[in-house]
Amino acid sequence: MDQLIQQLINGLSVGATYALIALGYTMVYGILRLINFAHGEVYMVGAVSSYYLAEWSMGWTHSLWVSLPIVVVGSMVTCAILGFLIEFLAYRPLRDRPRLVVLISAIGVSLLLQNLAQFQAIFGPTPKRFPELIQSTPVLYNAAHTIVLTNLDILSLGLSLGLMVIMTWVVLGTKTGLALRAVSFRFDISMLMGINTGKIISFTFMFGSALAAVAGTIDAIRYDVRPLMGLMPGLKAFVAAVLGGIGSIPGAVVGGLLMGLSETLVKGYLPSAYTGYADAVAFVVLIVILLVRPTGLFGRVAPEKV
Amino acid sequence: MNVNMTPFRRLPTLPVWVINSALTAILVGLWPLGRALEQNLNPYYLQILILVGINIMLAVSLNLVNGITGQFSLGHAGFMAVGAYTAGVLLRHYQPEGGAIVPAMLGVLILGGLLAAAAGLIVGIPTLRLQGDYLAIATLGFGEIINVVIINTESVGPFYVGGSAGLHGIPIYANFFWTFGAALFCVVCVWRLAYSNKGKAFAAIREDEIAAGAMGVNTTYYKVAAFVIGAFFAGVAGGVSATWFGNLDPESFRFMRSIEIVAMVVLGGSGSITGAIVAAILLTWLPEQLRAVQEWRLVIYALVLILMMIFRPAGLLGNRELWPVPGRRKPAPPATSDPDSRQRMMAEG
Amino acid sequence: MALLEISNLSVVFGGLKALCDFDLSLEQGELVGLIGPNGAGKTTTFNIVTGVYRPAAGGVRLGGRSIAGLNPYQINHRGIARTFQNIRLFAGMSVLDNVLVGFNQSLRHGFVGTVLRTPRHQREDKRNQDRAMELLAKLGLDDRAMETAHNLPYGDQRRLEIARALATNPKILLLDEPAAGMNPQEKIELAAMIEMIRTQFRVGIWLIEHDMKLVMSICQRITVLDHGQTIAVGTPDQVRADPRVCEAYLGEPT
Numbered sequence: 089m090d091q092l093i094q095q096l097i098n099g100l101s102v103g104a105t106y107a108l109i110a111l112g113y114t115m116v117y118g119i120l121r122l123i124n125f126a127h128g129e130v131y132m133v134g135a136v137s138s139y140y141l142a143e144w145s146m147g148w149t150h151s152l153w154v155s156l157p158i159v160v161v162g163s164m165v166t167c168a169i170l171g172f173l174i175e176f177l178a179y180r181p182l183r184d185r186p187r188l189v190v191l192i193s194a195i196g197v198s199l200l201l202q203n204l205a206q207f208q209a210i211f212g213p214t215p216k217r218f219p220e221l222i223q224s225t226p227v228l229y230n231a232a233h234t235i236v237l238t239n240l241d242i243l244s245l246g247l248s249l250g251l252m253v254i255m256t257w258v259v260l261g262t263k264t265g266l267a268l269r270a271v272s273f274r275f276d277i278s279m280l281m282g283i284n285t286g287k288i289i290s291f292t293f294m295f296g297s298a299l300a301a302v303a304g305t306i307d308a309i310r311y312d313v314r315p316l317m318g319l320m321p322g323l324k325a326f327v328a329a330v331l332g333g334i335g336s337i338p339g340a341v342v343g344g345l346l347m348g349l350s351e352t353l354v355k356g357y358l359p360s361a362y363t364g365y366a367d368a369v370a371f372v373v374l375i376v377i378l379l380v381r382p383t384g385l386f387g388r389v390a391p392e393k394v
Numbered sequence: 395m396n397v398n399m400t401p402f403r404r405l406p407t408l409p410v411w412v413i414n415s416a417l418t419a420i421l422v423g424l425w426p427l428g429r430a431l432e433q434n435l436n437p438y439y440l441q442i443l444i445l446v447g448i449n450i451m452l453a454v455s456l457n458l459v460n461g462i463t464g465q466f467s468l469g470h471a472g473f474m475a476v477g478a479y480t481a482g483v484l485l486r487h488y489q490p491e492g493g494a495i496v497p498a499m500l501g502v503l504i505l506g507g508l509l510a511a512a513a514g515l516i517v518g519i520p521t522l523r524l525q526g527d528y529l530a531i532a533t534l535g536f537g538e539i540i541n542v543v544i545i546n547t548e549s550v551g552p553f554y555v556g557g558s559a560g561l562h563g564i565p566i567y568a569n570f571f572w573t574f575g576a577a578l579f580c581v582v583c584v585w586r587l588a589y590s591n592k593g594k595a596f597a598a599i600r601e602d603e604i605a606a607g608a609m610g611v612n613t614t615y616y617k618v619a620a621f622v623i624g625a626f627f628a629g630v631a632g633g634v635s636a637t638w639f640g641n642l643d644p645e646s647f648r649f650m651r652s653i654e655i656v657a658m659v660v661l662g663g664s665g666s667i668t669g670a671i672v673a674a675i676l677l678t679w680l681p682e683q684l685r686a687v688q689e690w691r692l693v694i695y696a697l698v699l700i701l702m703m704i705f706r707p708a709g710l711l712g713n714r715e716l717w718p719v720p721g722r723r724k725p726a727p728p729a730t731s732d733p734d735s736r737q738r739m740m741a742e743g
Numbered sequence: 744m745a746l747l748e749i750s751n752l753s754v755v756f757g758g759l760k761a762l763c764d765f766d767l768s769l770e771q772g773e774l775v776g777l778i779g780p781n782g783a784g785k786t787t788t789f790n791i792v793t794g795v796y797r798p799a800a801g802g803v804r805l806g807g808r809s810i811a812g813l814n815p816y817q818i819n820h821r822g823i824a825r826t827f828q829n830i831r832l833f834a835g836m837s838v839l840d841n842v843l844v845g846f847n848q849s850l851r852h853g854f855v856g857t858v859l860r861t862p863r864h865q866r867e868d869k870r871n872q873d874r875a876m877e878l879l880a881k882l883g884l885d886d887r888a889m890e891t892a893h894n895l896p897y898g899d900q901r902r903l904e905i906a907r908a909l910a911t912n913p914k915i916l917l918l919d920e921p922a923a924g925m926n927p928q929e930k931i932e933l934a935a936m937i938e939m940i941r942t943q944f945r946v947g948i949w950l951i952e953h954d955m956k957l958v959m960s961i962c963q964r965i966t967v968l969d970h971g972q973t974i975a976v977g978t979p980d981q982v983r984a985d986p987r988v989c990e991a992y993l994g995e996p997t
Contacts, residue, residue: 374531
């Protein structure tokens with residue numbers, strides 16, 4: 089029982105970062121019907137930039153309460169700018185082209201970022217440990233230490249939850265959010281209604297990228313920083329978005345949490361000889377959903393008109 | 395109406411038996427040519443040449459799926475891995491020698507291709523119901539699953555597979571002849587499939603799947619067929635590379651390798667077989683020129699993809715070939731706006 | 744028993760009855776019209792008969808055998824071919840290739856024969872090319888055989904769609920608004936061409952069309968649909984005189 093609760097905590101903690109990345113996928117897909125393949129790399133850049141920001145800020149301050157906000161906000165800003173640039177340079181010129189053309193361009197951006205990060209002058213190919221900003225320490229635990237909630241779990245869950253609340257407010261409660269929903273409902277009509285779609289698209293990319301940056305920061309602190317770290321979480325978060333119903337914001341959150349839970353449960357309960365297959369779980373889930381219920385849990389159906 | 399126009403004229407083609415004998419002659423000629431090259435060519439250039447041959451096979455076979463049939467697959471490296479491991483594991487286990495080498499090579503290459511084709515069938519039947527970007531992600535997922543399975547397999551029965559450490563000590567039997575013999579076979583097969591009445595169904599699915607179905611084309615069958623044939627040649631290419639390099643690293647068959655092959659198809663022009671060949675040569679040779687700065691190789695692939703999509707999404711050749719093919723012409727400007735265009739096109743034809 | 748028998752056909756889209764208890768019979772050599780205001784369910788009817796959508800209820804029989812629920816390609820093999828309201832040519836392929844796709848199903852050789860270029864493959868390839876050119880000549884498109892389909896003028900694209908459908912050797916031909924976007928002269932030519940197809944290819948033709956003059960002049964019988972309901976069936980004269988038809992098109996008399 090204790091083990092199960094612990095697995096659930098770990099699962100939610102991992103799932104929260106998937107949910108943050110999945111939100112970016114789902115928002116962009118909702119508006120442009122584009123799988124932003126480079127989104128996993130934005131997450132990686134979030135991790136890399138928080139690595140450098142932590143190194144820099146710890147050079148002149150020892151206070152966690154000074155450096156942590158610098159790291160988190162700084163990497164969010166970096167990634168928001170990156171998200172804007174990716175959209176502006178690689179996707180905007182392709183606005184009226186077939187979707188596959190844009191997808192290939194997105195794959196190109198992803199490959200480009202991965203390999204630029206591998207340059208020694210930028211980051212280098214080898215994994216690096218995050219500067220000792222926060223040590224993983226148990227905060228809440230039961231007497232036998234069989235159930236432990238660490239400060240990192242709290243940071244992960246707290247940041248994700250807070251950002252999701254902010255995001256819900258932005259989407260449902262602001263004028264920009266209204267425009268965003270209109271654009272995702274009918275792109276061409278909203279343009280006629282006087283919405284500056286270019287601006288909304290840029291905003292979506294910046295917002296989604298900032299969320300991915302937070303996920304990158306959390307995972308950088310939790311694990312380490314690698315130029316190729318974006319690939320798997322990126323793909324898993326994409327699966328999460330599809331699971332929830334791509335284009336649906338609550339779907340991305342639920343999908344992300346489910347992905348995190350299923351992954352930790354598979355790792356925790358499968359015989360050790362099979363844990364190597366845990367990475368395949370995401371893809372099996374993806375293929376099953378696509379075949380059984382391609383619209384996901386919360387998605388809408390859009391049949392092709394003949 | 396201009397009575398002098400020649401609306402349809404069969405391009406002069408040689409009788410089939412002449413072409414088939416010529417192809418056989420070229421295949422036989424590859425043997426002495428290969429021997430001569432292996433003795434006189436700098437091993438470094440020979441290595442590039444072999445890589446070119448392997449990449450031609452991969453690019454042309456993926457072109458059948460992505461370019462000609464229009465089903466965007468991102469899992470080609472997974473099928474290559476199946477063929478590579480089949481050939482590698484069997485050759486390492488049995489270590490054929492002397493006169494047994496040639497039949498053994500032929501056997502493992504074909505078996506590798508067939509197992510890859512079987513994997514293609516298993517992957518293709520469920521995923522090809524999906525379209526566009528969903529298909530891309532699903533095939534990527536399957537490619538990664540194949541990889542995960544290999545990494546977690548130490549051995550199958552008496553055969554040592556190597557797991558995450560990779561497979562080493564495969565006897566090196568591949569040479570110029572095997573590589574380019576297989577590449578020639580692959581190119582001829584795909585070419586003849588694409589440019590025949592039967593093969594028009596592949597392109598029809600790319601152009602409009604619903605219309606193709608309404609015209610009696612069993613779209614599922616043709617899509618799966620393209621996928622299986624593509625996987626077969628990817629498997630053969632994998633087999634050749636296994637016994638050229640002598641060792642296999644499971645990491646080298648991941649999604650990045652698939653993207654490299656996609657880059658070749660896109661650069662050459664989706665649907666163009668000669669385009670895929672030209673692109674395979676360029677994208678193998680060009681990065682080798684930059685070997686001093688090896689890490690630029692993938693940066694170049696990335697820039698090729700992005701810049702091609704922005705400035706020339708049709709690729710170098712579009713869906714044309716280097717020379718005219720029956721039933722295909724350069725797209726002309728709309729005839730309505732320019733009454734002379736047809737005559738001009740005929741004159742150029 | 745007629746060649747094509749449709750009985751009690753219904754389809755529902757998300758609670759909306761797009762088509763309700765539709766009946767029709769069509770014989771070889773007949774020309775039957777299907778008319779109705781926009782959104783009446785005409786194209787939906789075609790889509791069900793050709794297998795694009797599945798019917799909620801009712802039967803479709805061709806030559807006495809049920810074809811409801813089959814895949815589009817199977818229905819085509821049984822002998823129903825169609826054109827599309829929004830032209831769906833293989834736009835990037837040549838005019839000749841478009842027609843050759845229609846012959847694809849008649850090929851008797853497999854992939855191996857194609858790769859080996861066996862004598863049978865060569866015979867079939869050559870014969871189909873000749874047949875395709877013959878077909879294009881009958882529809883007046885032979886001088887455009889080598890052009891890319893999307894470069895054709897609109898009227899020629901519609902004709903090419905018909906040629907492509909005829910290449911599949913159908914018993915029944917479904918034409919979805921073949922005159923849309925044509926000028927009066929082209930419409931006159933189209934009427935003559937439809938008549939030629941009906942007699943020379945010995946097919947039954949089922950036609951959706953908005954141009955009343957065309958429909959009334961060439962169809963033997965007409966069905967009128969409105970909001971998925973069949974509101975009139977009969978000869979052109981009977982339909983023209985039916986008050987419910989006027990109402991559907993012009994609104995209730997006040």
